[in-house]
Amino acid sequence: xNDRVIGILGGGQLGRMLALAGYPLGLxxxxxxxxxxxxxxxxxxxxxxxxxxxxxxxxxGDGLMVATYEFENVPxxxxxxxxxxxxxxxxxxxxxxxxxxxxxxxxxxxxxxxTAPFAPVxxxxxxDAAIEQIGLPAILKTRRLGYDGKGQTLIENRADxxxxxxxxxxxxxxxxxxxxxxxxxxxxxxxxxxxxxxxxPLVENLHRNGIxxxxxxxxxxxxxxxxxxxxTYARRVLEALDYVxxxxxxxxEADADRAGSARLLANEMAPRVxxxxxxxxxxxVTSQFENHLRAIVGLPLGDASARGCAAMVNLVGSLPDxxxxxxxPDTHLHLYDKAPRPGRKLGHVTVCAGDATRLAExxxxxxxxxxxxxxxxxx
Amino acid sequence: xNDRVIGILGGGQLGRMLALAGYPLGLxxxxxxxxxxxxxxxxxxxxxxxxxxxxxxxxxGDGLMVATYEFENVPxxxxxxxxxxxxxxxxxxxxxxxxxxxxxxxxxxxxxxxTAPFAPVxxxxxxDAAIEQIGLPAILKTRRLGYDGKGQTLIENRADxxxxxxxxxxxxxxxxxxxxxxxxxxxxxxxxxxxxxxxxPLVENLHRNGIxxxxxxxxxxxxxxxxxxxxTYARRVLEALDYVxxxxxxxxEADADRAGSARLLANEMAPRVxxxxxxxxxxxVTSQFENHLRAIVGLPLGDASARGCAAMVNLVGSLPDxxxxxxxPDTHLHLYDKAPRPGRKLGHVTVCAGDATRLAExxxxxxxxxxxxxxxxxx
Numbered sequence: 001x002n003d004r005v006i007g008i009l010g011g012g013q014l015g016r017m018l019a020l021a022g023y024p025l026g027l028x029x030x031x032x033x034x035x036x037x038x039x040x041x042x043x044x045x046x047x048x049x050x051x052x053x054x055x056x057x058x059x060x061g062d063g064l065m066v067a068t069y070e071f072e073n074v075p076x077x078x079x080x081x082x083x084x085x086x087x088x089x090x091x092x093x094x095x096x097x098x099x100x101x102x103x104x105x106x107x108x109x110x111x112x113x114x115t116a117p118f119a120p121v122x123x124x125x126x127x128d129a130a131i132e133q134i135g136l137p138a139i140l141k142t143r144r145l146g147y148d149g150k151g152q153t154l155i156e157n158r159a160d161x162x163x164x165x166x167x168x169x170x171x172x173x174x175x176x177x178x179x180x181x182x183x184x185x186x187x188x189x190x191x192x193x194x195x196x197x198x199x200x201p202l203v204e205n206l207h208r209n210g211i212x213x214x215x216x217x218x219x220x221x222x223x224x225x226x227x228x229x230x231x232t233y234a235r236r237v238l239e240a241l242d243y244v245x246x247x248x249x250x251x252x253e254a255d256a257d258r259a260g261s262a263r264l265l266a267n268e269m270a271p272r273v274x275x276x277x278x279x280x281x282x283x284x285v286t287s288q289f290e291n292h293l294r295a296i297v298g299l300p301l302g303d304a305s306a307r308g309c310a311a312m313v314n315l316v317g318s319l320p321d322x323x324x325x326x327x328x329p330d331t332h333l334h335l336y337d338k339a340p341r342p343g344r345k346l347g348h349v350t351v352c353a354g355d356a357t358r359l360a361e362x363x364x365x366x367x368x369x370x371x372x373x374x375x376x377x378x379x
Numbered sequence: 380x381n382d383r384v385i386g387i388l389g390g391g392q393l394g395r396m397l398a399l400a401g402y403p404l405g406l407x408x409x410x411x412x413x414x415x416x417x418x419x420x421x422x423x424x425x426x427x428x429x430x431x432x433x434x435x436x437x438x439x440g441d442g443l444m445v446a447t448y449e450f451e452n453v454p455x456x457x458x459x460x461x462x463x464x465x466x467x468x469x470x471x472x473x474x475x476x477x478x479x480x481x482x483x484x485x486x487x488x489x490x491x492x493x494t495a496p497f498a499p500v501x502x503x504x505x506x507d508a509a510i511e512q513i514g515l516p517a518i519l520k521t522r523r524l525g526y527d528g529k530g531q532t533l534i535e536n537r538a539d540x541x542x543x544x545x546x547x548x549x550x551x552x553x554x555x556x557x558x559x560x561x562x563x564x565x566x567x568x569x570x571x572x573x574x575x576x577x578x579x580p581l582v583e584n585l586h587r588n589g590i591x592x593x594x595x596x597x598x599x600x601x602x603x604x605x606x607x608x609x610x611t612y613a614r615r616v617l618e619a620l621d622y623v624x625x626x627x628x629x630x631x632e633a634d635a636d637r638a639g640s641a642r643l644l645a646n647e648m649a650p651r652v653x654x655x656x657x658x659x660x661x662x663x664v665t666s667q668f669e670n671h672l673r674a675i676v677g678l679p680l681g682d683a684s685a686r687g688c689a690a691m692v693n694l695v696g697s698l699p700d701x702x703x704x705x706x707x708p709d710t711h712l713h714l715y716d717k718a719p720r721p722g723r724k725l726g727h728v729t730v731c732a733g734d735a736t737r738l739a740e741x742x743x744x745x746x747x748x749x750x751x752x753x754x755x756x757x758x
Contacts, residue, residue, distance in 0.1 A: 023399055023716075024399070024711075025712060026714030028716075042407050042423065044422065285731075294705065299701070299705050326673065326678050327679040330664050333403060352664075
C-alpha cells in the first residue's frame with residue numbers, strides 16, 4: 001500500500017477530511033486547487049493552479065495511482081484528460097450528470113427515480129410554456145453551477161415571473177414544480193471496484209438560507225421501507241454509471257401515495273463525499289471518507305452502519321466558542337482552517353449519543369453555543 | 380484557534396497520529412526529527428535535524444504556541460532550552476524521571492506507589508550486593524535508553540551472573556526483583572492545564588520478545604477496585620510533576636495481598652501518548668491523541684470512556700494482507716508509512732465490538748491474518 005499517491009481535484013474541507021482518513025490506510029495525497037490558502041495546504045502536497053491549466057493538470061496527474069474529486073464543478077474535460085493516463089473515480093460521466101440540473105433530472109427519470117415535475121427553460125417563451133405545464137408555485141433554477149441555494153428563485157404566482165426571468169434569464173434554466181414535502185433526506189452510498197455496494201442510514205437535513213445547517217443520522221422516525229426505497233434508487237444510479245466511490249443523493253420525503261406507500265423524490269446528486277455524511281467520522285463504523293478511498297483504491301468496503309445516533313451542525317460564517325463546545329459530552333469539533341467570511345463553511349460539530357432522546361438533549365446543548373451569524377451565500 | 384502551531388519533538392507514528400487528531404481542532408504542526416523518512420514527512424512541516432543541534436532546535440521553536448514530545452529519549456537539555464521561550468508540556472522533569480529507571484523507581488517509591496524491589500548496580504560488587512538484597516530470579520537492566528525489551532537480561536540463578544555482567548556491565552544499571560505477576564496492565568491518564576484529570580479504562584497488554592504485541596481495552600475481568608487503584612497512582616504522578624498531557628504507566632497486576640486487596644506494581648512510565656492507547660482512536664469517546672492536544676493547548680479534556688470493547692494488534696516487521704484485514708467487521712487499519720524491517724512497528728489494527736465475547740471472536744479473526752514474523756529488537 002505504500003508509494004500510492006491519490007490525486008484529488010479540489011483542496012477544500014472534503015479533500016482535507018479525505019486525506020485525514022487516508023493517511024492511516026498508508027495512502028499519500030496530492031491536491032489540485034486554484035486557491036493558495038486551500039484547507040489542505042498544510043497537510044499534503046498541493047498543485048496551486050486552475051482546473052483548466054493543462055500543463056498543471058498533467059503535472060498533477062504524473063505518477064498518481066488514481067484520481068478523484070471533492071468538488072463537483074471540476075471541468076469534465078479535465079477529468080477526461082486525466083482518465084487517458086490514470087484511473088479516475090467516480091467516472092467523469094457522473095460529473096457530467098451532476099453538473100447540469102436538466103441532464104440530472106432526465107437521468108433520474110430514465111432510471112424510474114421520481115423527481116419533482118420539471119421542464120427546460122431556454123427563453124421567455126419556454127418559461128411560459130413550462131409554467132403552463134407544471135403550474136405554480138415552481139422554482140426557476142440555473143442548469144449549471146448552482147449550489148448552497150445559489151442560482152435559484154421561487155415563482156409563487158404570475159406576478160413573480162418577470163422578476164425571476166430578470167434575475168436568471170439568458171442562461172440555460174430549468175423550471176421545477178414546487179412539491180410539498182415533509183423533510184429533506186439524503187442517502188449516501190458507496191460502490192467498490194468489484195460492484196459491492198454499502199449504504200449509510202438515511203440522514204435528515206435541515207437547511208438555512210440554502211446552506212445545510214444540520215444533519216441527523218439515522219433520520220428520526222426512519223422506516224425500513226423508506227431506507228430500502230432510497231437504497232434502491234441509489235443502486236440504480238451507481239449501476240447505471242458503473243460508479244466507484246461515494247455518491248450522495250438529496251431526496252424529498254413527500255406524503256405517502258394513495259396506496260400508502262412511501263414517496264421519495266430525488267432532488268440532486270453529488271458524485272463525491274457529502275456534507276450530510278460528515279457525521280460518519282464518529283457516528284458510523286467506517287466513515288464516508290475512508291469508504292470513498294477504500295472504493296477508489298480497490299480495497300473492500302467498510303461497514304456503513306451507524307454506531308448509535310449522531311447529529312452534525314455546520315459552523316457557518318463565524319466560529320462559536322470552541323472551548324465551550326468541547327466541554328460538552330461526546331461532542332467532536334472539525335475545523336477546516338479557513339478564514340471566516342459570511343456564509344462560508346468553517347467547520348462542523350458532530351455530537352453522538354446512544355439513543356435518539358439523549359441525542360436530542362445533547363444537540364440542544366450544542367445549538368445553544370452556535371453563533372447567530374448572518375447566513376449568506378458562500379462556499 | 381487558527382495560526383496555532385504545535386511543535387513536536389519526534390516525528391514517528393505517535394507524532395503522525397497526534398497530527399491526524401489535531402488538524403480537526405484547527406491546529407498545525409511542526410516536527411523535529413533526525414530521520415528524513417520520518418512517518419510525518421508527508422503530512423506536516425518537519426525540521427530534519429538532531430535533537431542536539433541547538434540552531435535547528437531554535438529554528439524549530441520559533442513561533443510555536445507550545446511544544447511537546449512523542450519520544451521520551453529527547454535530551455532533557457533540549458526540552459529545557461525550548462522551555463525558556465515557549466511552554467513545553469509535559470514538564471521536562473517528567474522526561475528526566477522516565478529516562479532513568481533508577482530515578483523512576485525511586486520517584487514511584489517516594490509517592491508510595493509499589494514497584495518490584497530494586498537496587499542500583501554500578502560495578503560488579505554492587506551487583507553481588509543487589510542480588511544478596513533482592514534474591515533471584517532478577518532482571519538486570521540499563522538505567523537509560525532501554526525500550527522494547529532492549530538493554531535487559533534475566534538472571535535466573537547464580538550461573539547467569541557472569542553472562543549478565545558481561546552483556547551489560549560498564550554502564551549505570553539497576554537490578555529489579557522478578558515479581559510473579561498475572562498480567563501487565565497499563566493506565567493512561569491525561570491532565571489539563573487547569574488540573575482536571577481523565578483516566579482511560581485500564582488496558583491488558585501482551586508482549587512478544589519485549590515488543591508490545593496486543594492490547595485489550597477495557598482489560599478483561601477488570602474490577603472497579605483495580606481501576607481505582609491505578610487511577611490513584613496515576614493521579615499521584617500527575618500531581619507530583621504538575622503534569623500536563625497524556626501519561627502512561629505500565630503496571631504489573633500481582634496476586635492479591637494477604638488481606639485480599641488488589642496489588643499493582645508500577646514498572647515504568649512514559650510521558651507521552653502510548654502504544655497501549657492506540658485503541659482509543661476508535662474505541663474511546665476521545666482518543667489519547669486528541670486529549671493530549673486538548674491538554675497542552677488549554678482546551679477542556681474530552682471524555683475518556685470506552686465506547687465498547689476494543690483490541691489493538693501491532694503490525695511488527697512486515698505487513699499482513701491488509702485487504703483481508705479490511706474485510707473483517709469493525710476492523711480499522713493504521714499504517715505508519717515506514718519501510719518494513721524486522722522488529723519495526725509498521726502499523727496497528729484495532730478491532731471493536733459491543734461486548735467482550737464478540738470482541739474475542741473478532742480478535743481471533745484478525746490474528747489469523749497476522750504474519751508469523753520473526754520478532755527482534757527494532758523501533
